[in-house]
Amino acid sequence: MSQPHQPEMLSGGAMLIQALHDEGVEYVYGYPGGAVLHIYDALFQQNNVKHVLVRHEQAATHMADAYARASGKAGVVLVTSGPGATNAVTGIATAYMDSIPMVVICGQVMSHLIGDDAFQETDMLGISRPIVKHNMSVRRPEDIPYLVKKAFYIAQSGRPGPVVLDIPKDMTMPNQKFPYQYPKDIKLRSYNPNAKGHPGQIKKALATILAAKKPVLYAGGGVILGRASEELTELAKRLNLPVTNTLMGLGAYPATDPQFIGMLGMHGSFEANQVMHNADVIFAVGARFDDRVTNATKKFCPNATIIHIDIDPASISKTVTAHIPIVGLVKPVLQEMLSQLDKMAGKPDSTIDAAALSSWWAQINAWREVHGGRYEQRTDLLKPQAVIEAVWRQTNGDAYVTSDVGQHQMFAAQYYKFDKPNRWINSGGLGTMGFGLPAAMGVKLHYPDAEVVCVTGEGSIQMNIQELSTCKQYGLGVKIINLNNGYLGMVKQWQDMNYDSRYSSSYMDSLPDFVKLAEAYGHVGIRVTHPDELEPALARAFALKDRLVFLDIHIDPKEHVYPMQVPGGAMNDMFLSKTERT
Amino acid sequence: MRHIIALLLENESGALARVVGLFAQRGYNIDSLTVAATEDPTMSRLTMVTRGDDQVIEQITKQLHKLIEVVKLVDLSESAHIERELMMVKVKANGDQREEVKRTADIFRAQIIDVSPTTYTIQVVGTSEKLEAFIEALTGTQILETVRTGVSGISRGEKALAL
Numbered sequence: 198m199s200q201p202h203q204p205e206m207l208s209g210g211a212m213l214i215q216a217l218h219d220e221g222v223e224y225v226y227g228y229p230g231g232a233v234l235h236i237y238d239a240l241f242q243q244n245n246v247k248h249v250l251v252r253h254e255q256a257a258t259h260m261a262d263a264y265a266r267a268s269g270k271a272g273v274v275l276v277t278s279g280p281g282a283t284n285a286v287t288g289i290a291t292a293y294m295d296s297i298p299m300v301v302i303c304g305q306v307m308s309h310l311i312g313d314d315a316f317q318e319t320d321m322l323g324i325s326r327p328i329v330k331h332n333m334s335v336r337r338p339e340d341i342p343y344l345v346k347k348a349f350y351i352a353q354s355g356r357p358g359p360v361v362l363d364i365p366k367d368m369t370m371p372n373q374k375f376p377y378q379y380p381k382d383i384k385l386r387s388y389n390p391n392a393k394g395h396p397g398q399i400k401k402a403l404a405t406i407l408a409a410k411k412p413v414l415y416a417g418g419g420v421i422l423g424r425a426s427e428e429l430t431e432l433a434k435r436l437n438l439p440v441t442n443t444l445m446g447l448g449a450y451p452a453t454d455p456q457f458i459g460m461l462g463m464h465g466s467f468e469a470n471q472v473m474h475n476a477d478v479i480f481a482v483g484a485r486f487d488d489r490v491t492n493a494t495k496k497f498c499p500n501a502t503i504i505h506i507d508i509d510p511a512s513i514s515k516t517v518t519a520h521i522p523i524v525g526l527v528k529p530v531l532q533e534m535l536s537q538l539d540k541m542a543g544k545p546d547s548t549i550d551a552a553a554l555s556s557w558w559a560q561i562n563a564w565r566e567v568h569g570g571r572y573e574q575r576t577d578l579l580k581p582q583a584v585i586e587a588v589w590r591q592t593n594g595d596a597y598v599t600s601d602v603g604q605h606q607m608f609a610a611q612y613y614k615f616d617k618p619n620r621w622i623n624s625g626g627l628g629t630m631g632f633g634l635p636a637a638m639g640v641k642l643h644y645p646d647a648e649v650v651c652v653t654g655e656g657s658i659q660m661n662i663q664e665l666s667t668c669k670q671y672g673l674g675v676k677i678i679n680l681n682n683g684y685l686g687m688v689k690q691w692q693d694m695n696y697d698s699r700y701s702s703s704y705m706d707s708l709p710d711f712v713k714l715a716e717a718y719g720h721v722g723i724r725v726t727h728p729d730e731l732e733p734a735l736a737r738a739f740a741l742k743d744r745l746v747f748l749d750i751h752i753d754p755k756e757h758v759y760p761m762q763v764p765g766g767a768m769n770d771m772f773l774s775k776t777e778r779t
Numbered sequence: 780m781r782h783i784i785a786l787l788l789e790n791e792s793g794a795l796a797r798v799v800g801l802f803a804q805r806g807y808n809i810d811s812l813t814v815a816a817t818e819d820p821t822m823s824r825l826t827m828v829t830r831g832d833d834q835v836i837e838q839i840t841k842q843l844h845k846l847i848e849v850v851k852l853v854d855l856s857e858s859a860h861i862e863r864e865l866m867m868v869k870v871k872a873n874g875d876q877r878e879e880v881k882r883t884a885d886i887f888r889a890q891i892i893d894v895s896p897t898t899y900t901i902q903v904v905g906t907s908e909k910l911e912a913f914i915e916a917l918t919g920t921q922i923l924e925t926v927r928t929g930v931s932g933i934s935r936g937e938k939a940l941a942l
Contacts, residue, residue, distance in 0.1 A: 327804045331847045387850040511841035
């Protein structure tokens with residue numbers, strides 16, 4: 198008789214780290230403190246799971262988040278109780294709004310002290326509840342492997358999201374050991390996230406698309422999260438559909454492809470917003486009809502039959518009623534559509550009306566001529582759009598681009614043509630300034646050979662600028678494109694448009710010398726103030742492969758982002774420049 | 780429209796807070812809420828009365844479903860069901876009023892469950908409407924205190940909210 202396998206005896210802290218390793222986690226981002234010291238000691242005693250020490254917990258969450266956005270796997274954060282946990286809150290909310298899988302491990306005071314207002318005690322389960330997919334507390338150390346498995350399972354399945362695991366300090370005592378076994382599988386009776394989509398609904402959707410005369414494919418972040426770009430592209434190609442991507446969906450369909458009509462929504466392209474407004478069938482895939490897309494919902498796309506694929510039923514008919522809802526993971530639903538299309542070949546009604554589509558494309562191409570992403574060309578002044586286009590050329594359109602929030606974010610979204618999914622990494626839902634630099638770090642750490650660019654502004658970069666120190670420690674050679682206009686640009690734009698240019702607190706006085714600041718942290722800083730300096734500066738920066746280069750680029754302080762939807766209007770009510778509107 | 784939503788919830792700490800928090804966060808109304816463990820101690824059953832148009836109720840049920848600890852959910856008001864609520868009312872009962880209050884209680888098939896020289900405590904069970912009617916019928920009687928359990932509900936016939 199063979200001896201049954203004896204499980205290893207491990208402390209709670211060691212079980213946690215071993216469970217992370219068994220889950221395939223390579224890096225944990227965090228910051229130590231009293232309640233997590235046992236866990237940090239367990240980390241120290243092994244080499245499988247590596248820890249990245251940030252300078253502020255918010256940065257740890259954004260690093261983990263961006264890693265998840267680039268790789269599709271949950272990022273892991275480790276913070277202490279109280280202020281460590283509360284500093285992570287913005288990053289958790291950022292991930293929640295964009296459905297990013299993340300596991301946040303928070304220390305907690307000893308179990309017997311909970312509720313006593315103990316030192317560094319905060320009710321992290323209560324604080325995080327509205328901004329997590331789920332949260333849990335460890336009550337018995339022996340539950341740790343199961344709870345880690347459960348946290349990853351919930352974070353990564355269905356509509357992904359952040360999961361907080363709260364661990365009281367006495368759950369990780371080094372001298373209390375328990376048999377360790379990592380569960381292979383997990384099943385919850387109250388959670389079954391895998392839906393393939395109702396075949397009848399899929400058939401109906403396909404028939405509706407095939408009967409359309411003015412169809413549009415509107416694809417969002419769900420296509421990226423659901424790894425369904427290939428299927429989406431194939432379907433769009435086979436049916437010759439115009440494709441628009443949301444801010445979160447950029448890269449889901451290749452931007453340089455002629456069927457791509459640009460981003461839609463508040464700062465979407467003229468043609469994308471026109472196509473949406475005039476469409477007879479809107480085929481929404483993994484998008485959620487958010488207010489920055491729809492403009493006034495009452496005026497939204499009056500003639501369209503709406504087909505909506507989403508894994509989250511609550512996203513369907515939340516703001517705009519879907520006529521043909523399909524609850525399911527985007528990938529299997531699109532696969533089913535493709536296979537139904539194959540089976541229909543040769544039968545009647547199995548193709549889209551080519552003549553109707555051709556006149557639809559003629560109309561679309563005419564709309565393309567109206568604005569076409571034009572901007573003022575200047576030889577004496579750096580235009581932010583020109584900077585993004587130069588970065589796109591310099592990186593062959595193949596970089597990971599992270600951004601902060603504001604005008605620079607919109608310029609990056611409009612002018613960097615993303616041909617691949619998972620390359621555009623920004624805080625779309627929450628709109629978190631301070632996201633860009635830590636996000637770039639999270640990507641660079643995992644993809645050291647890839648170009649990673651952080652497009653930011655002088656306002657946003659200062660919200661997490663301390664992370665330049667973390668970059669030095671881990672040799673993270675990201676390239677920072679600081680579009681410096683001396684203003685909180687998007688705030689200023691709104692003040693220009695709605696408040697008679699009264700710049701209430703949108704002006705940044707006393708900006709640091711960013712070049713010297715970068716140098717003080719041990720990096721390279723380059724200032725660019727004239728268009729002629731741009732290309733050489735970029736060439737120099739990107740030639741410095743392993744160095745962080747901070748490009749402080751002084752741009753036109755007066756520039757606005759256009760097109761811009763007119764507030765309260767329909768999709769196609771837009772300002773096209775400071776003097777033109779539809 | 781008034782809806783009665785019943786759900787089975789994992790009997791875990793924090794699960795109730797998640798349900799209540801959802802209503803607060805998203806601005807939904809709760810008219811009443813009751814919760815207790817079921818015959819299976821790993822599950823609680825929660826009944827809530829809420830209001831909203833069809834779109835709001837659809838969002839409420841979908842959002843509740845999304846909570847990891849919600850096992851099963853039904854909108855009882857969508858089909859035949861029974862609802863009951865229990866109320867205890869403490870009223871001033873002196874002299875002639877004692878007989879009057881007792882008569883009213885009898886009409887409503889309510890029970891006097893506690894008596895003092897100057898008060899009655901009456902228990903009424905029924906739909907929320909009946910409870911309200913009873914309070915109305917007590918006009919002229921001084922109500923010292925009322926307490927209501929909130930609505931519990933169950934489907935008629937063989938339909939059951941169970942695993």
